[in-house]
Amino acid sequence: MLQVDQLRKRYDRTDAKAFAVQEVSFNVKPGEFFTLLGPSGCGKTTTLRSIAGLEMPDEGEIRIGEDTVFSSVRGIAVPVNRRNIAMVFQSYAIWPHMTVGQNVAFPLEAMGVPTAEAARRIERALEMVGLAAFRDRPAPMLSGGQQQRVALARAFVKEARVLLLDEPLSNLDAKLREQMRVELRDLQRRVGTTAIYVTHDQEEAMSLSDRVAVMNEGRIVELAPPRALYLRPRTRFAAQFVGQADLLDCTRVGSEGNAWIVDTPLGRLRTADCSDAEAGASKTSLLIRPEHIELRASPENGLNEVAGVIERLVFSGRIVEYIIRAGDRLVRVQGTSREIFEAGRQVVMSLPPEHCVVVTD
Amino acid sequence: MSAAPQSGAWSSPSGSSGWGARLSAAAVALLLVYLVIVPLVLLGISSIRPTGFPLEPGFTLSNFSKVFLAGDFGRLLQTTVLFALGSTALAMALGVALAWLVERTDLPGRNVFRVLVILPMATPPVLLAIGWAMLLSPRTGLFNLLLKDGLGLSAAPFNVYSVPGMIFVEALALVPTAFLFLAPAFRNMDPSLEEAAIASGASTWRLIRKVLLPLLWPALAACAVFLLIVCFVVFDIPGTLGMPARIYVLSTRIFYLTADSPTGVPLYGQVSALGSFFLLILAVLGVAYFRFTRESQRYRTISGKGFRPRQASLGVWRWPAFGAVSVYFLLAVVAPLGILIWASLMPYQTRPNLASLSLATLDNHMDFLRNARLITATLNSLTIAIVSATLVAALSLIVSWLVVRQRPAGATLIDNLAFAPIAIPGVMLGVAVIYVYLSLDQVFPVYGTIWILVIAYVTHYISFGSRLANGVMVQIHPELEEAARASGAGGFRVLARITAPLVWPAVAAIWIWVVAHAMRELSTALMLASRNNTVLPTLLWDYWTGGEPTRAATVGVWLVLALALFLALWHALSTRSASRTS
Numbered sequence: 045m046l047q048v049d050q051l052r053k054r055y056d057r058t059d060a061k062a063f064a065v066q067e068v069s070f071n072v073k074p075g076e077f078f079t080l081l082g083p084s085g086c087g088k089t090t091t092l093r094s095i096a097g098l099e100m101p102d103e104g105e106i107r108i109g110e111d112t113v114f115s116s117v118r119g120i121a122v123p124v125n126r127r128n129i130a131m132v133f134q135s136y137a138i139w140p141h142m143t144v145g146q147n148v149a150f151p152l153e154a155m156g157v158p159t160a161e162a163a164r165r166i167e168r169a170l171e172m173v174g175l176a177a178f179r180d181r182p183a184p185m186l187s188g189g190q191q192q193r194v195a196l197a198r199a200f201v202k203e204a205r206v207l208l209l210d211e212p213l214s215n216l217d218a219k220l221r222e223q224m225r226v227e228l229r230d231l232q233r234r235v236g237t238t239a240i241y242v243t244h245d246q247e248e249a250m251s252l253s254d255r256v257a258v259m260n261e262g263r264i265v266e267l268a269p270p271r272a273l274y275l276r277p278r279t280r281f282a283a284q285f286v287g288q289a290d291l292l293d294c295t296r297v298g299s300e301g302n303a304w305i306v307d308t309p310l311g312r313l314r315t316a317d318c319s320d321a322e323a324g325a326s327k328t329s330l331l332i333r334p335e336h337i338e339l340r341a342s343p344e345n346g347l348n349e350v351a352g353v354i355e356r357l358v359f360s361g362r363i364v365e366y367i368i369r370a371g372d373r374l375v376r377v378q379g380t381s382r383e384i385f386e387a388g389r390q391v392v393m394s395l396p397p398e399h400c401v402v403v404t405d
Numbered sequence: 406m407s408a409a410p411q412s413g414a415w416s417s418p419s420g421s422s423g424w425g426a427r428l429s430a431a432a433v434a435l436l437l438v439y440l441v442i443v444p445l446v447l448l449g450i451s452s453i454r455p456t457g458f459p460l461e462p463g464f465t466l467s468n469f470s471k472v473f474l475a476g477d478f479g480r481l482l483q484t485t486v487l488f489a490l491g492s493t494a495l496a497m498a499l500g501v502a503l504a505w506l507v508e509r510t511d512l513p514g515r516n517v518f519r520v521l522v523i524l525p526m527a528t529p530p531v532l533l534a535i536g537w538a539m540l541l542s543p544r545t546g547l548f549n550l551l552l553k554d555g556l557g558l559s560a561a562p563f564n565v566y567s568v569p570g571m572i573f574v575e576a577l578a579l580v581p582t583a584f585l586f587l588a589p590a591f592r593n594m595d596p597s598l599e600e601a602a603i604a605s606g607a608s609t610w611r612l613i614r615k616v617l618l619p620l621l622w623p624a625l626a627a628c629a630v631f632l633l634i635v636c637f638v639v640f641d642i643p644g645t646l647g648m649p650a651r652i653y654v655l656s657t658r659i660f661y662l663t664a665d666s667p668t669g670v671p672l673y674g675q676v677s678a679l680g681s682f683f684l685l686i687l688a689v690l691g692v693a694y695f696r697f698t699r700e701s702q703r704y705r706t707i708s709g710k711g712f713r714p715r716q717a718s719l720g721v722w723r724w725p726a727f728g729a730v731s732v733y734f735l736l737a738v739v740a741p742l743g744i745l746i747w748a749s750l751m752p753y754q755t756r757p758n759l760a761s762l763s764l765a766t767l768d769n770h771m772d773f774l775r776n777a778r779l780i781t782a783t784l785n786s787l788t789i790a791i792v793s794a795t796l797v798a799a800l801s802l803i804v805s806w807l808v809v810r811q812r813p814a815g816a817t818l819i820d821n822l823a824f825a826p827i828a829i830p831g832v833m834l835g836v837a838v839i840y841v842y843l844s845l846d847q848v849f850p851v852y853g854t855i856w857i858l859v860i861a862y863v864t865h866y867i868s869f870g871s872r873l874a875n876g877v878m879v880q881i882h883p884e885l886e887e888a889a890r891a892s893g894a895g896g897f898r899v900l901a902r903i904t905a906p907l908v909w910p911a912v913a914a915i916w917i918w919v920v921a922h923a924m925r926e927l928s929t930a931l932m933l934a935s936r937n938n939t940v941l942p943t944l945l946w947d948y949w950t951g952g953e954p955t956r957a958a959t960v961g962v963w964l965v966l967a968l969a970l971f972l973a974l975w976h977a978l979s980t981r982s983a984s985r986t987s
Contacts, residue, residue, distance in 0.1 A: 098891070123890075124887075126893075131888065133884040134884070137885045141906045154898055
């Protein structure tokens with residue numbers, strides 16, 4: 045549905061090395077929910093705006109369906125209004141001089157859709173976002189969440205092949221954000237549109253997406269479904285960006301099948317299965333997520349078990365966060381409130397081999 | 406959350422601007438240089454020409470020596486400084502008191518006063534001066550007569566044709582400006598700063614000295630410098646009240662050397678020499694103003710969080726304070742306008758009492774509606790005001806679109822060029838424009854027509870128009886336009902359906918403001934006046950200086966009526982645009 049090929053964009057024409065985006069390539073399948081995730085300044089918004097046509101890349105090619113909308117080689121740059129896209133903006137960009145209905149009607153008016161059909165489509169779009177009763181309300185008289193829904197209705201009503209979303213939830217408060225997240229995913233599934241989503245919030249990316257592209261310094265660092273990205277990241281950056289992570293330096297000393305035996309500051313550990321990428325890397329680290337570590341009162345089988353003392357703990361209801369001293373190293377562990385170990389107590393940390401993941405720099 | 410190059414300001418979508426923007430930027434910059442810089446350069450050149458005409462040959466410093474070595478130059482300077490400082494000090498004192506009472510105390514009716522304060526601004530200063538001349542002139546002034554009779558005095562206690570008289574009337578006229586400047590500073594001061602001081606055990610006096618004054622200081626200083634600039638520049642009141650008594654300030658001296666010079670020929674060379682000196686003072690004040698406003702930005706004590714300002718309780722002083730504020734409005738609006746209305750109903754200037762009430766007639770007003778000279782002046786005024794306002798609104802919009810949205814190379818220059826005319830006094834702008842169009846008479850024969858006034862007004866009011874347009878343009882998020890493009894709308898549809906409706910209230914507000922101010926502008930009009938471009942303010946001036954006070958009053962009454970209407974419209978529109986773009 046969407047193909048982005050070798051996209052490059054300089055942000056300073058006079059500086060050949062200052063790239064906002066470089067060598068960005070990806071394919072999005074029809075109906076897929078695809079997310080560009082990264083810290084601010086990583087190039088995700090530039091990529092999205094290049095797809096929309098709001099920015100002109102310097103090199104590369106972008107295809108929406110069968111249409112090439114941008115190609116630096118062939119000299120193609122289709123203007124925004126003739127691309128088969130719809131877009132939701134961070135500021136919602138609801139036109140304050142129009143009513144809700146007029147806002148949603150605008151794309152149809154611009155495309156010259158006949159009145160009767162337009163009325164039907166507006167009705168349906170407003171119903172979809174639960175704002176049918178607000179049609180004649182002036183747009184500024186809406187709450188943030190309602191404005192967000194108008195923006196979604198306005199985007200859906202166009203029935204474009206690709207829906208572009210630029211951090212649409214970042215201006216909402218936390219509770220509303222979670223609720224809208226669910227609604228958004230639901231809507232996209234029902235309509236079956238292809239969605240490209242930009243966010244810096246890893247939880248949002250995980251819970252919404254079919255696949256996530258983690259970006260850093262203008263490049264895609266890793267591209268994978270959320271679960272793989274979280275449980276089996278390949279790079280240090282992605283591992284740290286998508287969740288809490290303790291990274292230990294590690295040196296390979298042997299292997300068991302595809303799994304490695306490594307030396308770490310916590311001692312000798314067995315890891316999850318590794319690939320050639322890790323084998324070829326000059327520097328590797330071991331990732332253990334705090335919630336994957338199990339605390340025990342005493343050792344069980346000796347495999348990947350490390351003894352330690354609970355230095356301090358923070359109780360926050362659902363979870364309990366421990367800082368555990370093992371030798372001269374502090375390890376973060378997240379437990380549930382089912383069983384709580386008090387500070388000062390001797391414990392054994394069990395690090396399940398399948399969750400000891402080797403990542404490269 | 407976007408690409409690194411994006412700055413805090415909403416810049417153009419692609420970061421660099423297209424050819425269209427660059428071409429229009431060049432065109433606008435050239436136009437502004439022509440409107441603003443060329444007249445000033447010619448003014449400078451004129452000051453070293455023996456004839457005073459910039460294009461004629463020769464070099465001389467005699468213009469400077471004649472002006473600066475003349476015996477009364479010291480006095481001129483002294484009067485100017487005294488008038489400017491005195492008016493500023495009095496207006497500041499009254500403005501601070503009014504702002505504090507309205508914003509920070511339980512003064513009765515403070516919300517009404519907050520709205521009423523724009524009333525004095527609807528009164529052209531020249532009318533305020535004429536009104537006060539009718540009240541306090543030593544021979545016929547109503548108040549003087551009443552006091553003489555009431556107290557049995559032999560001579561009139563007040564003479565408005567004096568420096569103190571000028572200061573008094575000028576201060577009355579400037580109080581609203583001071584109020585509008587200072588009220589936000591009083592309103593926005595976080596009460597927790599005061600509460601913290603009180604909680605630390607500070608006495609009231611200590612609180613004022615150590616906390617309030619330091620916090621308000623930048624706003625106070627900026628306001629005072631702004632008023633000082635206005636007082637150095639102003640012509641209307643010193644012209645009406647000072648010139649009859651041969652009391653001159655810089656601006657009236659320039660007018661005198663041009664219009665009433667002893668030789669009968671305008672002394673353009675000396676005018677330019679004086680003008681150059683004038684500009685120097687203004688440049689110094691302008692720099693000071695910018696420094697103080699920068700300072701007050703830094704001091705912005707206040708965050709976005711909402712709070713209720715601490716309100717002082719006036720106690721037994723509530724009603725006396727109410728009385729004092731009412732007296733101000735009585736002096737600034739009711740008394741001068743009342744006497745003008747009275748005079749406009751009289752066949753000749755009389756003392757208002759029951760006996761003369763029988764003389765009341767509408768003859769002056771009927772005459773106003775029939776007199777060909779008045780009709781021409783009204784039509785001229787309207788034409789000039791409407792054409793200038795339309796041009797200013799259009800140019801302001803283009804300037805702000807370039808400066809805020811497109812930001813091509815040279816955007817800052819355009820911004821500054823558009824703002825600079827604010828510091829050029831009306832009389833000087835008048836003289837400078839004369840030089841340009843006397844020099845260009847073969848190409849643009851506009852000298853002596855109403856169009857030379859249009860050019861001068863556009864130059865003058867672009868400074869205000871571009872400021873207002875910038876403010877609105879900044880508030881319009883570029884994503885609003887991008888969303889329209891992403892919705893499938895082409896360039897023209899985006900402009901017609903999104904951009905234009907969003908900026909329309911601002912355009913209307915600029916338009917009405919310029920109409921209202923162009924209708925009342927006196928000093929530039931006087932400098933550029935000729936037989937064929939009489940406007941209402943110059944006609945009013947002619948009647949007044951020609952000894953026809955009742956006719957002058959009639960013109961004034963109609964002018965105030967029209968201005969009040971326009972200002973009410975402006976107020977309504979600007980509050981609407983403020984609520985909409987937020």
